[in-house]
Amino acid sequence: MFLVIVTCVVTAILSLALTPLIRKFAFKIGATDKPDTRRINLKEIPTLGGLGVYLSFFFALFFLLPIPIRQILPIFLGATIVIITGIIDDIKELSPKMKMVGITLAALVIYFVADIQMDSVSLPVIGSISLGWLSLPITVIWILAITNAVNLIDGLDGLATGVSMIALTTMGVIGYFFLTVEDAVVSIMIFVLVGALAGFLPYNFFPARIFLGDTGALFLGFMIAVMSLQGLKNATLITLIIPVVILGIPITDTIYAMLRRYLNKKPISSADKMHLHHQLMALGLTHRQTVLAIYCLAAIFSVIALLYPISTLWGSVFLTLGLLFGLELFVETIGLVGKDSQPLLARLRKFAKNLNKKE
Template identity: 85%
Template sequence: MYDMFIVILTCIATAIFSLILTPLVRKFALKIRAVDEPGERRVNLKEVPTLGGLAIYISFFFSLFFLLPIPFWQVMPIFLGATVVLLTGVIDDLIELTPKMKMVGITLAALIIYFVADIRLDSITLPFIGIWTIGVFSLPVTVIWILAITNAVNLIDGLDGLATGVSMIALTTMGIIGYFFLTVENAVVSIMIFVLVAALAGFLPYNFFPARIFLGDTGALFLGFMIAVMSLQGLKNATLITLIIPVVILGIPITDTVYAMIRRYLNKKPISSADKMHLHHQMMALGLTHRQTVLAIYCLAAIFSVIALMYPVSTLWGSVFLTIGSLFGLELFVESIGLVGKDSKPFLNRIRKFAKNLNKKE
């Protein structure tokens, strides 16, 4: 087991390194013109450098390789997969890849995780049934999981500090559950998670509104990929509950992605097409400011995290009722803000009035 004092010092060092490195990455992005220009689909009013994920990536892996006594063989396959995703994001930030080309890069990284890192979903223990071995479906399920989570995090990266903060909340929750409720092997994964949170903590001051640097696809894809991989590490021989927990933790990006797909299907548009009806767009349409919207979504992410923390200490039937209640509340919220494109005037008017009062106080 790792000395907690060393882990804490490593996290502090990682945060400081990220804090120092981020301005250097910002200058580099400006020099090579990796910038996000204002546009119809953008909320920024001036150009902002991207590639922010580089600072997080370098800080995180530097700490894993040189500051923590984690075996090289345990880190290297994850490093290889993450590097493929990062390079995919860098290329996209520079020349804008098509969705299919990005999927190719993420899929390649997922295959590295499956075959080289041996991180996969093999079986599920179902209540009253027993162990269900996935068998030949293990590969497609693992790849789809990584693709889905990676793209979900990428989709919510629409406001300053949004994806960074939501990822920090999700990762912290995963780390706590893994360290206190699961196995010793998961405790090691939890330490890696906390180091990644530290790297994000050093980056967030530059990324929060008004942002001086964006994650870019470089950072959003990298974060989504790492969250997907680290959640998978806790799902070997998973039970139904341990399978539900990471889905609940990632409730915000998953909800936004699922309803974006439903919305585009109903509007007869390609699933990969872009629109301005994501969760953050809808909340800003209610009258919330940029900063208020980000903070409100942080609160929503924290609510999902609290719910996820209840699962390890709940009985089976407690978990069932918790899931049903959460789904019911989520559906009411989604319909209220019009995430599928439908309006609910009475609720929206109350929210707008509340937002106006907040703006007057500011």
């Protein structure tokens, strides 16, 4: 444990030292975010922040921890493909399809080379179900979905970095205390990544001097997806639910963004200014307050996720129902679906009103 703590601290210091150098490099190659109608920043900000996180993280894994190279190398290869995709996008802005190609290629490396995949699912009453040939598409879709969900919330200074730190810490705690020895090794890797993010956050929190960029947001989403998969090789209903709950903020924002665009008859990949952070700021919160509010929401999801390993089956069912109900109320309160769509509660009230009229 002492070695892990020292490694996390060294990784944070390395990330802290690398970030100013990455910032200068980003300016030189033109990897910057310029103000426009879709972005929050009012001045040109360098991106590529995720490159420093990536370099410090894998330096720690390769040189500071006694983890077999064969366990790290395939993950490194997949992450490198994602990083290259992100760097190109930060400089030239790739189309969504091209980004998907890069992430899919990285996902295939994880499946075939790293042998990290979802093989079977154990369900109550039914028992274990082998996924067979479905293992490949489910694994790739999982990686694509989580990667893009994290990328989607990267809209405010320090937002994706902080939410990822909260999610990763929760995953690490659950893996270390509640799962297997193999999961404990994954947890150590997770804590090292948290250390790398801790070194980067001072430069990224409001007012940010550097952004994660797609380089960092895609890398973080990819690593979270891969590390969660390592605990889902032979998944149960609970182990499937836990990472979804931990990532409740980015997943909720992604699902409702897709629903909102579908209802407004816009392409799923189109951008808008109605994400969670946009809606909270529209309620009157400042930039910093919005980020801190979303941190608190992410922490609530994480606390709920920590209850699953110690709950009974029925306890988990009621926990999930309560979470979904609370989430629906919150989504309707801030108008995440959109102004023109009728929320669920409004429909229920209308239904109840019609019943009263008939009586």
